[in-house]
Amino acid sequence: MKTSTLQDVARVAKVSTATVSRTLSNPDVVSESTRRRVSEAVKVTGYRINRAARNLRTQRAHSVLVLLPNLANPFFATILEGISRHLSQLGYSMLIASTKQVHDSGERLIDYLDDARADGMIILDGGLAPEVVEMLAAAPQAKRILFACEWVDGASFPSVRCQNRQGARVAVSHLYELGHRKIAHLTGPEGNVLMHTRMDAFVLEMAARDLELKPEWIIPGDFSLSAGCHAAKAWVAMQDRPTAVFCASDQLAMGFIAELSRRDVKVPDDVSVMGFDDIELAEQFIPPLTSIRQDRLLIGETAAKMLMERIVSPDVEHSSSAAVLPVSLVTRESTAPLVAAQTE
Amino acid sequence: MKTSTLQDVARVAKVSTATVSRTLSNPDVVSESTRRRVSEAVKVTGYRINRAARNLRTQRAHSVLVLLPNLANPFFATILEGISRHLSQLGYSMLIASTKQVHDSGERLIDYLDDARADGMIILDGGLAPEVVEMLAAAPQAKRILFACEWVDGASFPSVRCQNRQGARVAVSHLYELGHRKIAHLTGPEGNVLMHTRMDAFVLEMAARDLELKPEWIIPGDFSLSAGCHAAKAWVAMQDRPTAVFCASDQLAMGFIAELSRRDVKVPDDVSVMGFDDIELAEQFIPPLTSIRQDRLLIGETAAKMLMERIVSPDVEHSSSAAVLPVSLVTRESTAPLVAAQTE
DNA sequence: CTGAAAGCGCTTACAG
DNA sequence: CTGAAAGCGCTTACAG
Numbered sequence: 219m220k221t222s223t224l225q226d227v228a229r230v231a232k233v234s235t236a237t238v239s240r241t242l243s244n245p246d247v248v249s250e251s252t253r254r255r256v257s258e259a260v261k262v263t264g265y266r267i268n269r270a271a272r273n274l275r276t277q278r279a280h281s282v283l284v285l286l287p288n289l290a291n292p293f294f295a296t297i298l299e300g301i302s303r304h305l306s307q308l309g310y311s312m313l314i315a316s317t318k319q320v321h322d323s324g325e326r327l328i329d330y331l332d333d334a335r336a337d338g339m340i341i342l343d344g345g346l347a348p349e350v351v352e353m354l355a356a357a358p359q360a361k362r363i364l365f366a367c368e369w370v371d372g373a374s375f376p377s378v379r380c381q382n383r384q385g386a387r388v389a390v391s392h393l394y395e396l397g398h399r400k401i402a403h404l405t406g407p408e409g410n411v412l413m414h415t416r417m418d419a420f421v422l423e424m425a426a427r428d429l430e431l432k433p434e435w436i437i438p439g440d441f442s443l444s445a446g447c448h449a450a451k452a453w454v455a456m457q458d459r460p461t462a463v464f465c466a467s468d469q470l471a472m473g474f475i476a477e478l479s480r481r482d483v484k485v486p487d488d489v490s491v492m493g494f495d496d497i498e499l500a501e502q503f504i505p506p507l508t509s510i511r512q513d514r515l516l517i518g519e520t521a522a523k524m525l526m527e528r529i530v531s532p533d534v535e536h537s538s539s540a541a542v543l544p545v546s547l548v549t550r551e552s553t554a555p556l557v558a559a560q561t562e
Numbered sequence: 563m564k565t566s567t568l569q570d571v572a573r574v575a576k577v578s579t580a581t582v583s584r585t586l587s588n589p590d591v592v593s594e595s596t597r598r599r600v601s602e603a604v605k606v607t608g609y610r611i612n613r614a615a616r617n618l619r620t621q622r623a624h625s626v627l628v629l630l631p632n633l634a635n636p637f638f639a640t641i642l643e644g645i646s647r648h649l650s651q652l653g654y655s656m657l658i659a660s661t662k663q664v665h666d667s668g669e670r671l672i673d674y675l676d677d678a679r680a681d682g683m684i685i686l687d688g689g690l691a692p693e694v695v696e697m698l699a700a701a702p703q704a705k706r707i708l709f710a711c712e713w714v715d716g717a718s719f720p721s722v723r724c725q726n727r728q729g730a731r732v733a734v735s736h737l738y739e740l741g742h743r744k745i746a747h748l749t750g751p752e753g754n755v756l757m758h759t760r761m762d763a764f765v766l767e768m769a770a771r772d773l774e775l776k777p778e779w780i781i782p783g784d785f786s787l788s789a790g791c792h793a794a795k796a797w798v799a800m801q802d803r804p805t806a807v808f809c810a811s812d813q814l815a816m817g818f819i820a821e822l823s824r825r826d827v828k829v830p831d832d833v834s835v836m837g838f839d840d841i842e843l844a845e846q847f848i849p850p851l852t853s854i855r856q857d858r859l860l861i862g863e864t865a866a867k868m869l870m871e872r873i874v875s876p877d878v879e880h881s882s883s884a885a886v887l888p889v890s891l892v893t894r895e896s897t898a899p900l901v902a903a904q905t906e
Numbered sequence: 907c908t909g910a911a912a913g914c915g916c917t918t919a920c921a922g
Numbered sequence: 923c924t925g926a927a928a929g930c931g932c933t934t935a936c937a938g
Binding site (some may be wrong): 567568569579580583584587611612613614615616617618619620 | 930931932933934
């Protein structure tokens with residue numbers, strides 16, 4: 219059983235292929251009776267449009283590439299869900315690749331656009347090599363590239379992100395209100411745009427509140443569980459221990475707490491710890507983690523929406539400024555008021 | 563700057579488009595000097611193949627759909643990584659969709675194959691509606707559909723899975739060797755093929771070892787953290803408490819332990835708990851989780867490999883039996899020898 | 907080893 | 923409102 223084509227439908231409906239095509243993509247333009255005959259013929263033949271043919275003819279791939287730093291990071295799942303939800307509404311498919319895999323396969327990122335595999339690109343990796351960013355920026359399709367979550371400083375791509383600075387400020391202010399004055403920051407990876415943004419806002423907020431910030435209270439990390447574990451060892455070894463730690467990711471916070479717990483340091487009794495992201499697991503963690511919530515579904519949907527507007531209406535002038543989505547404080551049990559015993 | 567086509571390359575190289583095409587896809591068949599001239603022309607023009615055109619001409623989409631039950635489940639990330647790794651080696655792209663999203667968008671799963679969007683399908687959801695499975699099985703492209711991790715009993719699709727029965731057996735035997743005799747099983751969701759397979763093997767292994775199994779020691783769950791929490795409440799309420807619990811997933815085990823810990827029940831001192839899957843987090847959990855390890859990268863790679871063989875050589879007779887990949891016991895700190903205090 | 911030509915299955919400007 | 927025809931950019935059987 220061969221799959222049937224427009225030709226087959228046209229033959230059955232006794233109209234031209236042009237008319238079948240119109241009926242399918244623009245029904246208002248054909249007569250009522252034609253519409254009925256064609257619909258009937260479509261049903262009889264079991265016709266499905268051939269997208270390869272349509273793509274070639276319309277010069278559209280009807281799909282979008284999402285580039286992740288790493289497929290195995292659960293942080294991205296909900297963002298993908300949001301992207302995919304919006305794309306499929308518009309009849310677009312979602313293609314996924316990771317930076318590493320594109321590199322390993324010897325392809326260039328821009329090929330996805332150049333070879334008509336994708337109409338646009340949502341990049342969730344701010345750490346692309348500078349020459350890759352340059353190549354993307356110089357490409358004729360640069361208008362159909364957008365960053366989400368992370369971004370590249372100095373590049374002119376539109377982007378979607380959360381209020382990273384505000385998140386750091388809210389974190390400090392939450393800990394401050396609990397009475398903490400000695401607050402450490404466990405950072406993301408050096409060079410990462412989120413790491414710098416959050417750390418920078420943290421430092422400024424500490425200064426604004428006139429809080430001392432010893433150099434060793436900025437603990438370098440990399441968003442991972444294991445970096446959190448290492449940081450816990452550093453914290454334990456400190457002469458003058460901070461009574462609260464603001465971590466740049468939930469995974470960092472979890473690793474930090476896990477290692478402390480192995481050493482019989484209690485959270486939040488001995489030290490308050492909070493994360494950033496509010497991943498699914500934060501609520502289930504022991505203790506449930508106080509965090510800065512990003513709405514990842516919304517980030518995904520917004521990114522897809524902005525990109526699709528640029529794909530569908532390339533000639534309209536689109537604002538190139540970033541869409542900055544709100545964050546919110548989620549208070550759980552890993553942070554608590556400062557008690558006398560912590561300050562001896 | 564328009565992107566250049568085969569025509570442009572042919573013009574520059576002063577050969578026909580046929581020759582350019584051959585040079586690119588089958589270089590051995592053209593002369594040395596032609597090969598040089600064409601390569602040069604490709605470089606000069608910056609030619610990239612147009613995949614939409616090639617796909618139409620070759621009647622291949624050069625991409626594969628991976629269907630997930632749910633995009634937001636981190637369990638699948640590494641499997642995707644494995645699939646994607648193999649596909650991209652062969653120049654294929656990976657399309658992702660979730661069962662729910664396909665349903666919501668009003669599409670039928672088979673459309674992906676019918677409309678030339680994908681050449682094949684890897685399905686990670688054994689819980690497809692029976693009418694969907696029937697439709698897939700009846701389709702002319704049924705040979706290019708494969709299940710991984712989960713599968714559908716009674717359907718004849720090839721599949722890749724881990725040794726689920728063996729995993730359950732090893733779990734019981736591990737707990738038995740630690741001295742446990744009263745062992746409970748916290749199950750996956752009713753109706754799920756993994757749930758039944760693991761439970762069934764658990765029950766048989768208990769019987770084989772002549773161990774009592776009270777009905778209430780089979781605790782219904784659904785693979786999630788929160789089901790694990792609920793189960794912990796059930797365990798606490800039991801008159802005759804099992805001294806060890808084998809959970810059908812790591813998430814279940816983590817939820818179970820988390821809730822126990824809130825109630826000051828110690829793992830493994832008061833009860834030994836083990837999971838299934840060995841997800842990344844298992845090692846970082848407190849206590850680090852004993853689990854049955856599945857090699858998810860290998861599952862993904864194997865699935866992609868089997869599917870691609872069927873796509874590339876549709877006429878060869880492929881074994882339709884399942885590929886069953888080994889599991890292994892990973893012993894960590896959530897299980898411990900039975901001590902007298904537990905058996906009073 | 908190479909070229910001319912057909913054709914994959916659509917969409918759309920043009921003409922009526 | 924509808925049809926004939928061109929063409930999107932490739933690949934490949936055929937002929938030489």
